[in-house]
Amino acid sequence: MKPTIYDIAREAGVSATTVSKVINNKGRISEKTRKKIMQIMEELHYQPNVLASAMKGKSTYTIALLIPDMANPIYAQYLKYIEEYGQELGFNIVMCSTGSDPDKEAKHIALLRQKRVDGFIIASIFKNETVLKQLIQEKVPIALMAFERSELPVASVTGDDYLGGYLATEHLLSLGHRRIGIITEEETISGKERIKGYEKALLNAGIEVEPSLIVAINDPTIEGAEKHARKLLDREQRPTAIFGYNDVLAIGAMQAAKERGIIIPDELSIIGFDNTVMCKIVEPRLSSVAMPIQELGRKAMELLVRQIEGNDNTKQRISLLPELVIRQSTAILNEK
Amino acid sequence: MKPTIYDIAREAGVSATTVSKVINNKGRISEKTRKKIMQIMEELHYQPNVLASAMKGKSTYTIALLIPDMANPIYAQYLKYIEEYGQELGFNIVMCSTGSDPDKEAKHIALLRQKRVDGFIIASIFKNETVLKQLIQEKVPIALMAFERSELPVASVTGDDYLGGYLATEHLLSLGHRRIGIITEEETISGKERIKGYEKALLNAGIEVEPSLIVAINDPTIEGAEKHARKLLDREQRPTAIFGYNDVLAIGAMQAAKERGIIIPDELSIIGFDNTVMCKIVEPRLSSVAMPIQELGRKAMELLVRQIEGNDNTKQRISLLPELVIRQSTAILNEK
DNA sequence: GTGAAAGCGCTAACAC
């Protein structure tokens, strides 16, 4: 069996308390006993049982990350950076896909709370308002990542979606585009923000917003986007540029265009969002709006850990600014 | 505070023991008390504390997944399917990137064992032989996924890499290619197997293996592959086809070829491995060897859970067969 | 059918 704190105590000829104190650097211990205990712990390969100490109200050093769907590489990236930083800080990450389903959200949260995770990072979307409110009320550490709830007192780090939408649109406008389609994902806060940015940019350029150019889809896959992009492209007056809510959707639009024999960027400019690896491997390479993902992940962890450690109870809402990454999929409008 | 088993017991006018029995469906309980207890648990939103029951030797219903690096989409997929199936089975997944670093591997394992995870799924690579052996010796539930250790008694599910390498090479041979380069990842079991399959296919076709056409890289990124592919392509007698150890490396080779103005597939055929989403978005679309990832993930979970539940102590080694997915990146050799 | 008591491995008062 694994040695317990008592085994160490017995070997060292002291009490369990003393050993505990050494482990946690608490109280006064003579250098001599401390050394001895340390040494014995080494010898016996003693590993404190995290469960037991968690039962005494200590941290489990485990946090949960809730994401909608691992299939989108952006979430894999979130996870990557969060886990990376978590390692530095000594936290493990338990990963949960919710499929954007409020019931699954609730189930996961309930289960993970039973397991006494220290807190939750919720990425991109969370539908179950009731559960979220309750979490906040019970002061469970939470950090929202890549979305926020302006009417709820909860820490969040977001990329500035409004600005992102604005920048992407402004870029297309500067290339001479006037009819700009946008394929977004239904029911996402960030989608709405990006649309607002898009609209504002059009407005600033003196262009009226044409609602039919805004397509919201509920199946945020390449195929889903392809299907809807086709409709946009088959319109009589087809858009000369398409702004995708994320790279996946933008690439779906690319596929649809290629299928129709429409040349990118000559006949159609396309811009994505998130600047995932995929941008660099499609042809032409996809222009995109880059959010500082790594920073986003680190800040989310930071906000969460601050709450867990309870040093500082001021919650923050951090907004990180996106940057435009121009590649080959956007070009000056070629009037026929 | 959250209600404990005692709160329920008090409300129901019974002892904690009885409540525990109801929760775990053990012993004899009258239908009447059972009903009553159930109802009260509902009312109080009682959630048993998993930590406490884990301390009594029960399962934590948490397993760890160790992968080398989240940046490769194939690992995101592993995670996706494992987590999906884990949800069905009631397990949470804690995700750990090891960066293929033996020290990190050891640290993670130690930490997670302190946290009493029920078992480990180790994907693709594990360098720390000592730790692995110890785990096996201590009968910690483990399932290897996408690699195996023929000399160790440990459950594993793999795609048949030898066959995969064989099929890919055979495909290229059938297209008339004779000088086939291969870019593989250093120090991976599956890499070695794929090379064996490659060599066997060449042998069967009566072609001598040319060692300089086999490039093993230690930086398994697009950029890393690009760099090494350039060398292959700059040879006097350059290969007419390249087989990538995985899609990432194959795409790196594609990039290098494009950079050199080499037309794929007319002047160079390329085939990848894993059949990730990326295959469908590069141009030309990448032929690849598809492993049944979802099945791989599910089987790994199955093997692990079987050990955890201890019903069946026979360990298995399962090999799933790959399939060739032919797309546009491979074509008949065009003799100049 | 049900409950009392002990204990999983640890920590936190509070003595000494």
Add this chain to the structure above:
DNA sequence: GTGTTAGCGCTTTCAC
């Protein structure tokens, strides 16, 4: 400086 004691929330004999 160090030890005694109690208890976190649960499960498990074993007795009734």
